[in-house]
Amino acid sequence: MGARPSFRPGALALLILLGVAVSACGRTGPVDPVQAAEPKGTLFVFADLRGTLKPCGCSPDLRRGGLDRVAEVLRRAREATPTGLVLHAGDLLLDDEGIPDVLRAQIDRRLSAFAGALASMRVDAVGLGPNDLQQPEWLAEALPTLSVPVIVTNAPPSAPWGAHVKRSLLLDAGPLKVGIIGLVPGGAAGATDPLEAAQAESQALRAKGAHVVIALSSLGLRAAKRLARGGLGVDVMVAAGQGLDAVVTDEVESIGPEPRPTFVLQSFVQGGQVGRIDIDLAGDGLSLYDPEAPSTTTGQLRYTLTPVNWDLPRDAAVASIMDRFDADLEAVNLKAAGDPIPPVAGQPTYVGVDKCYECHEATRAWYEKDQHFLAWETIENDKKTFDIYCVSCHVTGFMRPGGSSLKALAGLKDVQCESCHGPGSAHAETGDVTLIQRSPTESTCKTCHNPKHSTRFEFEAYRERLLAPGHGLPPDGAKAP
Ligand code: HEC
Ligand code: HEC
Ligand code: HEC
Ligand code: HEC
Missing domain, CATH: 1.10.1130.10 (Flavocytochrome C3; Chain A)
Known part of the structure; x- marks a missing residue:
């Protein structure tokens, strides 16, 4: 095959022509113009914010991340790759201490800062984690204030918070159709079995035309790998939900039965890194990109991590949301503060x-x-x-x-x-x-x-x-x- 076509908007006719041409020379099965044109696309992922607008910076290891700088990294990334999707995996709104009474007023105010920041950053979808599910009544009130789609595939159908999440989403990363599912630990606030839910939903997404399915998991690394071994039917899983001491690495492991093993991406915490997943579906199946010997027969997945360092500038819109949050805390907390x-x-x-x-x-x-x-x-x-x-x-x-x-x-x-x-x-x-x-x-x-x-x-x-x-x-x- 010759040079790959570039995907300009409005180039649909060209795509269809190419699709027919490619399928005519050797491929079998129904003609899917997009698939035949070897779609590729990019996903940007960050994880485990755990309600952190900005890490405290108490220790050198904690001087990284913050929504203002994540926003700046994403802004630059999108300038270069406008069709890239932005996804967040793992605990979003709460840390493991839940909502103690002394923090209640501050956490409620923080929620609106989060909602504003996620909207400003144009995040395409988020998952949730077990910390978010600690107080389901609070969550049921919090979720409707977010404008970003929240995806929990194994949410219990009957719980009030479950009414505010989607089971999955099918989005276009340019020509690549990406099915997105979200998994929380089974049993958390009534969540159902994540394996069954993932298998069923990824099948449904493929039937609807998804080229790839990505899972936003908050089960932690070990449980995520165990799930993958069970044959999830998912191409890529972001294994969030690790502790704050998670080892941050750009390692990708291929786990689970052929022909569709899952690429498990290691976690990164408090928005301290932004991961970039490039998927190029040229060929059969998907293998990990190897710069020494790029595969000529399979599609390729490439994963890179960018640290969100504090010498980066702050995105102006998100910075102003965060500064307003800090300024408001005097009124919010003094009113709520108990006497000594x-x-x-x-x-x-x-x-x-x-x-x-x-x-x-x-x-x-x-x-x-x-x-x-x-x-x-x-x-x-x-x-x-x-x-x-x-x-x-x-x-x-x-x-x-x-x-x-x-x-x-x-x-x-x-x-x-x-x-x-x-x-x-x-x-x-x-x-x-x-x-x-x-x-x-x-x-x-x-x-x-x-x-x-x-x-x-x-x-x-x-x-x-x-x-x-x-x-x-x-x-x-x-x-x-
Ligand atoms: C649980 C206690 C605790 C909380 C809560 C806490 N800090 Fe700290 N902070 C510390 C400790 C302990 C150190 C010293 C850590 C060390 O050097 O090992 C520190 C150090 C720092 C430093 C580094 C100072 C320097 O000059 O090296 C900064 C900055 C800081 N904290 C800011 C914050 C901010 C901002 C918050 C709220 C978001 C916060 N801290 C919340 C305990 C805390
Ligand atoms: C009430 C909270 C608190 C307690 C209790 C406390 N510290 Fe700290 N410690 C801090 C904070 C906060 C800082 C950082 C101060 C700053 O620079 O803003 C700090 C800084 C330090 C530092 C300097 C770290 C550095 O990076 O230079 C040392 C050493 C230290 N603490 C030792 C101790 C030891 C040992 C104890 C117990 C005997 C102790 N602290 C008890 C809060 C505490
Ligand atoms: C971060 C913890 C920390 C703080 C703050 C701190 N100390 Fe200490 N202090 C210690 C430790 C540790 C020792 C050593 C204890 C031992 O000998 O076992 C000590 C020892 C002492 C001693 C007995 C040894 C001596 O020199 O006589 C005195 C008195 C004392 N501190 C007074 C103070 C006073 C007064 C302050 C405030 C100005 C203070 N300390 C602040 C941790 C602290
Ligand atoms: C009225 C005077 C006085 C005041 C005020 C005072 N101290 Fe002392 N303190 C002493 C004397 C005297 C000793 C024994 C000699 C020494 O270690 O300096 C002592 C010893 C200590 C010791 C060592 C205890 C031991 O077992 O060896 C510590 C710790 C200490 N003081 C901390 C404090 C702290 C903290 C404060 C403030 C809250 C304070 N002191 C205020 C007089 C005082």
Whole structure:
């Protein structure tokens, strides 16, 4: 065959001619003009946003992604490939903590920011994940506010949230007809068996003319592979629903019985990467593109990943949605914020670092150079001082008895002495050493240094970094024996 035709709009007549010509020289079966013209197309995928407009940036590994920059990556990609489809797999609106009361107002406001951003980004379809299904009543109210099609193939027919999702979608990526299904774990909020649902729906999509079927899965990698082994009838599966510590890779595995194994794409988290799937159906079946030896007999699938780095510019429209969200949090959260929790009678309460300095002036030189002293400034720079989620770990005694709240932060901004040594009022009255904790435990650190925010935390190494002359080391700096 000669050079492949380019697919300009309006070139349908040419396509049909070519289709007839190709089928005349050797192909059997009914003449499908589009198929005979060897369709190709591009899909852009991102995954596991988990309600994150922008990752917190607490650790270097978390300084990637954010809808503003995903939007910028997609804008550039579409400029080059206007017919590409944009799909999101995995948990979309919620993280694994669900909707705790303290976050309720913020999560509701965030939903509208998400809806605006997804619309602005012209996302073509999204799946859901088990975290989204934690509170089905909330989801049933949230889904109608999204303008993007939500696809859950194994949604229970009777559940209220199931009424707001589609079972599948057939979209054109240029000449390539793409059937899209979405899979959530069986049993989650009444979801049915994902294997049966996938098999039936992908068959139906092919009957309607789909050249390829892609599954947006939130089952995690292991369960996704198990499904694929069962023979899904799906060409490509995005295996989202992995933890935040998922290993990000551009590896593609071909899994399941011939003649239609499934290409399983590894996951990527919090919108930190955008994947690009190029499918070129020239030939029989589909094989993975090998730059060393591209196949001449089969169609080819090529997968590449682009990291969404923070040195990229922000897409203006989505950035303004996110900035408005941050600006609104003051009103949203102050209204919803509870009063600080009163101290418990007979128990020590929080007094703040200035009180400690009265007798521990020697710690000042160390503390005022320590990172914990900068914790509030950090979230001030990010305009996140009214984001409850951020404030909780960047201040002292947040929502603890006698501690701070969003309404009462005076004297307790930053991660102060009492975050580690415990509330110190009783000790500060007399200097009685039995009334204060000298050695903070690992579990105290981990209330903030958890794997979601401090990915490289290691107790001994981190603890060592806190010791300095005036704080745990003698004034000359010599290490204790
Ligand atoms: C569960 C506690 C927790 C929450 C919630 C949290 N942080 Fe942090 N943050 C930390 C810890 C712990 C570190 C230090 C991590 C390390 O170095 O290992 C940190 C570090 C940071 C840093 C890096 C500071 C620097 O100069 O290196 C930034 C920026 C930051 N946080 C912003 C945020 C924002 C924005 C939010 C809200 C979206 C947030 N944090 C929510 C605990 C938290
Ligand atoms: C009235 C004076 C006074 C105030 C106020 C005070 N301390 Fe102390 N603190 C002492 C004395 C005295 C000691 C014992 C000598 C030493 O280790 O410096 C001590 C020891 C400690 C120790 C070591 C305990 C041990 O078992 O060795 C810690 C930790 C401590 N203080 C933390 C704090 C914190 C946190 C604050 C503020 C909430 C605070 N102190 C306020 C007088 C005070
Ligand atoms: C109340 C929350 C909280 C607690 C408790 C806490 N930290 Fe932190 N820690 C933070 C935050 C927030 C930062 C980052 C501050 C910033 O730069 O904005 C941080 C930063 C650090 C850093 C500097 C990391 C870097 O990248 O330079 C070290 C080291 C550290 N913490 C050790 C500890 C240890 C050890 C404990 C327990 C003894 C502990 N922290 C307890 C919140 C906490
Ligand atoms: C991020 C956690 C953290 C913060 C914040 C922190 N400390 Fe400590 N502090 C420690 C650790 C860890 C040790 C070492 C404990 C040991 O010896 O086992 C220590 C030791 C001490 C000691 C006993 C050793 C000595 O030098 O006498 C005192 C007193 C003390 N801290 C006071 C303070 C005061 C006052 C502040 C606030 C200005 C403060 N600490 C802030 C973690 C912290």
